[in-house]
Amino acid sequence: MNYFSKTGYKGNLTTRAGAVNTPTFMPDGTRGAVKSLTPEMVASTGVGVVLANTYHLHLQPGEDIVAELGGLHAFTKQALPLLTDSGGFQVFSLSKINKISEDGVTFKDPKTGDTIFLSPEKSIQIQITLGADMIVAFDDVVSLEDAERGRTTEAFERTHRWLERSLAEFQRLTRDMKAGERPLLFGVVQGGLDKNLRKQSLEIVQSLPVDGIAIGGLSVGESREEMHGMLEYLAPLYDTQRPHFLLGVGDPADIRFAVEHGIDMLDCVLPTRNARHGTAWVTGDKKMHLTNEKYKADSSVIDPDCDCTTCRTGYSRGFLRHQFKVSEPLAGTLVSIHNIRYLQRICESYRK
RNA sequence: GCAGGGUUAGUGAAGCGGUCAAACACGGCAGACUGUAAAUCUGCUGGCAUAUGCCUUCGUAGGUUCGAAUCCUACACCCUGCA
Numbered sequence: 111m112n113y114f115s116k117t118g119y120k121g122n123l124t125t126r127a128g129a130v131n132t133p134t135f136m137p138d139g140t141r142g143a144v145k146s147l148t149p150e151m152v153a154s155t156g157v158g159v160v161l162a163n164t165y166h167l168h169l170q171p172g173e174d175i176v177a178e179l180g181g182l183h184a185f186t187k188q189a190l191p192l193l194t195d196s197g198g199f200q201v202f203s204l205s206k207i208n209k210i211s212e213d214g215v216t217f218k219d220p221k222t223g224d225t226i227f228l229s230p231e232k233s234i235q236i237q238i239t240l241g242a243d244m245i246v247a248f249d250d251v252v253s254l255e256d257a258e259r260g261r262t263t264e265a266f267e268r269t270h271r272w273l274e275r276s277l278a279e280f281q282r283l284t285r286d287m288k289a290g291e292r293p294l295l296f297g298v299v300q301g302g303l304d305k306n307l308r309k310q311s312l313e314i315v316q317s318l319p320v321d322g323i324a325i326g327g328l329s330v331g332e333s334r335e336e337m338h339g340m341l342e343y344l345a346p347l348y349d350t351q352r353p354h355f356l357l358g359v360g361d362p363a364d365i366r367f368a369v370e371h372g373i374d375m376l377d378c379v380l381p382t383r384n385a386r387h388g389t390a391w392v393t394g395d396k397k398m399h400l401t402n403e404k405y406k407a408d409s410s411v412i413d414p415d416c417d418c419t420t421c422r423t424g425y426s427r428g429f430l431r432h433q434f435k436v437s438e439p440l441a442g443t444l445v446s447i448h449n450i451r452y453l454q455r456i457c458e459s460y461r462k
Numbered sequence: 463g464c465a466g467g468g469u470u471a472g473u474g475a476a477g478c479g480g481u482c483a484a485a486c487a488c489g490g491c492a493g494a495c496u497g498u499a500a501a502u503c504u505g506c507u508g509g510c511a512u513a514u515g516c517c518u519u520c521g522u523a524g525g526u527u528c529g530a531a532u533c534c535u536a537c538a539c540c541c542u543g544c545a
Binding site: 138140141145146161163166195196198199200202203204206207219220221246249251298324326327328329330331337355356357358359360361364376377378379380382383384385386387388389399401402403434437439441442 | 493503
């Protein structure tokens with residue numbers, strides 16, 4: 111029943127900022143903060159790692175400023191181990207404003223007019239300068255539409271070439287670091303919904319001296335069956351000596367499925383975005399729309415079985431609904447705490 | 463008292479003879495959101511059936527017209543000038 115015990119990472123994840131129990135859900139603090147939460151609030155949810163994003167922090171305020179202010183931990187006042195995403199996802203999510211070449215990707219921000227260039231080397235440099243404890247190789251993520259146009263193979267191949275470049279740059283920059291000071295590098299597996307490509311990609315990534323394996327290119331709009339099918343297919347192929355990080359997943363049912371199929375780490379914007387939009391998860395993985403009229407005079411907490419700070423403090427559904435209706439940011443904050451805790455509890459339930 | 467302007471769905475506000483159950487905004491209701499261009503976006507929002515349909519609405523009461531939220535008359539209330 112507990113597939114995790116058979117395929118999951120065997121040891122605790124050890125980073126230079128401390129050990130992390132797995133499986134673990136990691137909230138996204140894209141621009142250096144988990145939206146609407148203080149580091150104390152984030153810590154109260156029991157999470158072990160917080161993410162930040164290379165693309166966003168490079169654009170603003172710039173990694174040099176972050177470094178000047180003491181690095182990501184000091185800058186964000188976040189003591190928990192930090193993981194930066196490479197900016198590879200922005201190749202997908204900002205595909206309308208970027209241009210991909212073998213060398214790297216050029217982004218043109220339509221708002222600021224800024225042009226930024228990201229390459230495997232550049233992404234690793236930024237992440238090292240930011241001071242993250244775990245970093246991710248710069249990959250080429252394809253959208254479903256692009257996959258239909260046959261870009262999957264191109265992105266798959268490029269991701270591996272870029273991984274070798276990322277790894278070389280990583281080794282160059284960390285050469286003089288002591289073992290305990292060196293951040294961990296994750297390579298990314300691509301291949302779209304093609305099992306053959308996925309298998310090859312996993313073998314290539316696992317053949318390299320990376321510290322962890324990330325599964326990318328899922329949860330980009332494919333069906334749940336397709337995503338689960340791929341996770342099920344990859345599960346027996348994992349090297350259990352290294353942690354497996356499923357990028358961008360998120361939904362309680364997907365987290366359960368992923369963890370039961372050998373995934374050790376997951377990150378997602380869903381708990382915080384849904385929270386800001388008024389949706390909480392409750393026992394049974396059900397969604398609760400707190401803005402619904404039926405909660406107007408509801409004195410119960412979001413989920414009586416939840417041990418998050420929001421539920422334990424006793425904030426009522428009626429109060430939360432009211433704060434949402436009057437657009438008070440506090441509502442999103444309180445529900446973010448609840449949702450992150452909900453996902454973390456799922457992960458904790460799989461730990462031995 | 464005289465002259466002029468106004469009264470439109472929960473609110474604000476378009477419309478000024480037919481294609482008007484009536485733009486748009488807000489509010490209301492419901493939903494979506496998966497490595498954050500997302501405190502965002504989508505649908506519905508007179509009533510009843512809900513697929514095309516029917517019924518009652520545009521201050522009130524009459525009238526003109528094949529046809530009125532739109533034109534005319536009277537009345538009610540509000541605003542601005544002059545008394």
